[in-house]
Amino acid sequence: MPPLRPHVADAAWSAGPWCWPREGQRAERWRDRHGPPPVPPPGTVAGLTVQDETTALWCIACGPRRHAPRGDGGATLGPETRGAWHDAGVSLPRAVPVLWRSVHEGTAQLPRVTYLASASGVAVVPDVRQPIDGPSFGLAFGLALASRILDCAVPGDVIATATLDATGRVGPVGGLAQKLRAVGRMAPSVRRVLVAAAQQAEAQRHAAPHVEVIGVSHAAAAIDAVFGRRLAARLVEAGDQVERREELTGSFFRLALMGSEGLVDWRPVRRGARLALDRWKDLGADARYRLEFAEAVAARHVDNGGRADLPPPGWLDGQPRPIRVQVVAHLVQQCADAGTPVVAAIEPIAASLLDHPIAESSPAELRLRGAVARLLAVTGRPDEARRLQEQVALAFAAIYADQDVAYPLAEWARLAGVLGDVEALARAERAHDRARSSGGYRGLGPRYVDLALVKGALLVDPxxxxxxxxxxxxxxxxxxxxxxxxxxxxxxxxxxxxxxxxxxxxxxxxxxxxxxxxxxxxxxxxxxxxxxxxxxxxxxxxxxxxxxxxxxxxxxxxxxxxxxx
Structure with missing residues (x-):
C-alpha cells in the first residue's frame, strides 16, 4: 500500500483545529507561532469525501457567512448532496425533543462546503471545482444543522462520515477504510469518528490508535454522543425565561401526547423532562404535571418504565375533550406496560369517555379503546381483549384510517393464537390481506402484523x-x-x-x-x-x-x- 501524501490548504488553519498538529514538539512550536487552534463556531463541522485514490477533508458551515473559513467560494453541491441536506433538516425534529430555533431557518440556505486538505496515494491535489455529489455528508450535515439550531458548537476533535435519511436513520458509506486511513495523515487533531453502527467493526480495524470510533444507528444517538450534557445545560438556560419555559413545557407535553412521526429515540425526551423538573424553579401544578407526564411516556417507550400518576383534581375537566381522551389513552397504556396508575383508578375514567357505540368513536377514542384492550389482555381478560381489538381494527378500516389499523389487528391476531381461536386468527389474516390492498396500509405496521400472525399460528400449532x-x-x-x-x-x-x-x-x-x-x-x-x-x-x-x-x-x-x- 503506497504511503499517503497529505496536502493542506491555507483555509484549513483558520477553519478549525482538525489539521493542526495533535501533540509533541511540532504542536508546541505551531502554537508558539500561531496561538491556539481556532474553535469551530456553531453550525460548523468537518466532512470527508473519496474520489478515486484521494480522500478530501471539507469544512461544512451553515448559517451566517462569517461562520465559513477564509478561502474560495465553496464547492458546488450535486443533487444527491442537496437531497442529503434536505433529509438532515427533516430528521432533526425527530432526533431532538426541543428545538431552540426554527429548522426552516437553518435549512433555508445551502451550507458552504470548503476544501481543507486531502491525502492521496498519488502526488496530486484534487480538483475541488468538481461538484460534490453523494449522500455521505448526511450525518455531518445533521450535526452541523443541530449545532446551528441549538447554538452549540461541535467539538473540534469530531468528524462524521455516514448517511442520514429523513427518518433519522444512519447508514453506511463507501470508501470507509480509505477515509479513516487518510484522517490520521491530514487531520491529526481528530480523535473521534462517528460512523454507522453497521460499519463500526470495519472502522475500528482501520482507524488510527488514537482515534475512537463511535457507531450510531440514529441521529439522536449521534447528537447525544457529540453534544452530551451541553444540550441539557442549554435547556436549563432556556427555562430561565418564563415565556420560553412555558413554550418548552408545552413542547414536551405535545411530543408525549401526540408522538412524533419517525421518532426513534425517546431517551432525550426522558432526560430533558427530568432535567426541567429538577432545575426549573417555581413550576406551577399544570406545568409540573405536563412535564411528569412527558417523562413517564418517554420512559415507557424507552424501557417500559416510568411512574404515571393521575392528574391533579379538576385538571382533566379543564382540558378540551380531545386532549382528555389522548391523556387517558396514554395513562391506560402506562398502566398496562408500567403498572401505574393502578387499574382500579384508571379504568373507570376510561369507561366514562367511552359511553357511546364504537361506530361513533373518533380516531382518538378508538385508540383509547385499543389501549383499554391492551390493559384487559395483561390483567387476565384475553377474551374481552381479543373481541375489542377486532372491533377497533374494523372500526379504523371503516373510516379509512389505514395507518391506525396495524396495532389492533396485530393484537387481534396474537390474542387469537393465545386463545387457540383458529377462526378469529383466519379472520385476522383476511383483514390483513384487505388492508394491504387498500393503499394506505404502509410503513412498518404491516410487518408487525406479519409477526403477530406468525405468533398466532405458532401458539395454535407449535x-x-x-x-x-x-x-x-x-x-x-x-x-x-x-x-x-x-x-x-x-x-x-x-x-x-x-x-x-x-x-x-x-x-x-x-x-x-x-x-x-x-x-x-x-x-x-x-x-x-x-x-x-x-x-x-x-x-x-x-x-x-x-x-x-x-x-x-x-x-x-x-x-x-x-x-x-
Missing part, C-alpha cells in the same frame, strides 16, 4: 414449519427494527445465538426476548427452578405486565403465552 420459516425471515431482515427482529427470532426458535450476542453487547430488547426464549424452554422442559429464574428476570424487565398477570392468577406458562412482546 410445529407449524411454515410459520417458523416466516418468523426466521422476519428475524434476519436487517431493514426491520430490533424490536421486531429479536421477537421474530425468539418465535423462530433458531435465533438463540444471535439473541445471546446482542444481549452480551447490552441490547435490552434482545435481552428481554432471550429471557422469554429461556422461559419457553423451561416451560416445555417442565423445569420449575428454571421457570422461576426466568420469571424473576422478566419481572425486572417488565414489572407492569408480569405483575398484572400474576395478580390475575396466571401461571408461568400462561404468562409466557399472554406476554405482549
Amino acid at each position: 410445529t407449524d414449519a411454515q410459520a417458523r420459516r416466516r418468523a426466521l425471515a422476519l428475524g434476519t431482515d436487517p431493514t426491520l427494527p430490533d424490536t421486531l427482529r429479536w421477537s421474530a427470532l425468539r418465535w423462530a426458535g433458531g435465533g438463540r445465538a444471535a439473541l445471546e450476542r446482542a444481549t452480551a453487547e447490552g441490547d435490552p430488547v434482545a435481552g428481554r426476548q432471550l429471557v422469554l426464549a429461556r422461559l419457553d424452554e423451561a416451560v416445555r422442559a417442565g423445569d420449575p427452578a428454571a421457570v422461576e429464574s426466568a420469571m424473576r428476570v422478566l419481572a425486572r424487565y417488565d414489572p407492569g405486565p408480569v405483575g398484572h398477570l400474576r395478580r390475575a392468577g396466571a401461571s408461568s406458562s400462561d404468562i409466557a403465552r399472554l406476554y405482549p412482546y
Whole structure:
C-alpha cells in the first residue's frame, strides 16, 4: 500500500483545529507561532469525501457567512448532496425533543462546503471545482444543522462520515477504510469518528490508535454522543425565561401526547423532562404535571418504565375533550406496560369517555379503546381483549384510517393464537390481506402484523414449519427494527445465538426476548427452578405486565403465552 501524501490548504488553519498538529514538539512550536487552534463556531463541522485514490477533508458551515473559513467560494453541491441536506433538516425534529430555533431557518440556505486538505496515494491535489455529489455528508450535515439550531458548537476533535435519511436513520458509506486511513495523515487533531453502527467493526480495524470510533444507528444517538450534557445545560438556560419555559413545557407535553412521526429515540425526551423538573424553579401544578407526564411516556417507550400518576383534581375537566381522551389513552397504556396508575383508578375514567357505540368513536377514542384492550389482555381478560381489538381494527378500516389499523389487528391476531381461536386468527389474516390492498396500509405496521400472525399460528400449532420459516425471515431482515427482529427470532426458535450476542453487547430488547426464549424452554422442559429464574428476570424487565398477570392468577406458562412482546 503506497504511503499517503497529505496536502493542506491555507483555509484549513483558520477553519478549525482538525489539521493542526495533535501533540509533541511540532504542536508546541505551531502554537508558539500561531496561538491556539481556532474553535469551530456553531453550525460548523468537518466532512470527508473519496474520489478515486484521494480522500478530501471539507469544512461544512451553515448559517451566517462569517461562520465559513477564509478561502474560495465553496464547492458546488450535486443533487444527491442537496437531497442529503434536505433529509438532515427533516430528521432533526425527530432526533431532538426541543428545538431552540426554527429548522426552516437553518435549512433555508445551502451550507458552504470548503476544501481543507486531502491525502492521496498519488502526488496530486484534487480538483475541488468538481461538484460534490453523494449522500455521505448526511450525518455531518445533521450535526452541523443541530449545532446551528441549538447554538452549540461541535467539538473540534469530531468528524462524521455516514448517511442520514429523513427518518433519522444512519447508514453506511463507501470508501470507509480509505477515509479513516487518510484522517490520521491530514487531520491529526481528530480523535473521534462517528460512523454507522453497521460499519463500526470495519472502522475500528482501520482507524488510527488514537482515534475512537463511535457507531450510531440514529441521529439522536449521534447528537447525544457529540453534544452530551451541553444540550441539557442549554435547556436549563432556556427555562430561565418564563415565556420560553412555558413554550418548552408545552413542547414536551405535545411530543408525549401526540408522538412524533419517525421518532426513534425517546431517551432525550426522558432526560430533558427530568432535567426541567429538577432545575426549573417555581413550576406551577399544570406545568409540573405536563412535564411528569412527558417523562413517564418517554420512559415507557424507552424501557417500559416510568411512574404515571393521575392528574391533579379538576385538571382533566379543564382540558378540551380531545386532549382528555389522548391523556387517558396514554395513562391506560402506562398502566398496562408500567403498572401505574393502578387499574382500579384508571379504568373507570376510561369507561366514562367511552359511553357511546364504537361506530361513533373518533380516531382518538378508538385508540383509547385499543389501549383499554391492551390493559384487559395483561390483567387476565384475553377474551374481552381479543373481541375489542377486532372491533377497533374494523372500526379504523371503516373510516379509512389505514395507518391506525396495524396495532389492533396485530393484537387481534396474537390474542387469537393465545386463545387457540383458529377462526378469529383466519379472520385476522383476511383483514390483513384487505388492508394491504387498500393503499394506505404502509410503513412498518404491516410487518408487525406479519409477526403477530406468525405468533398466532405458532401458539395454535407449535410445529407449524411454515410459520417458523416466516418468523426466521422476519428475524434476519436487517431493514426491520430490533424490536421486531429479536421477537421474530425468539418465535423462530433458531435465533438463540444471535439473541445471546446482542444481549452480551447490552441490547435490552434482545435481552428481554432471550429471557422469554429461556422461559419457553423451561416451560416445555417442565423445569420449575428454571421457570422461576426466568420469571424473576422478566419481572425486572417488565414489572407492569408480569405483575398484572400474576395478580390475575396466571401461571408461568400462561404468562409466557399472554406476554405482549
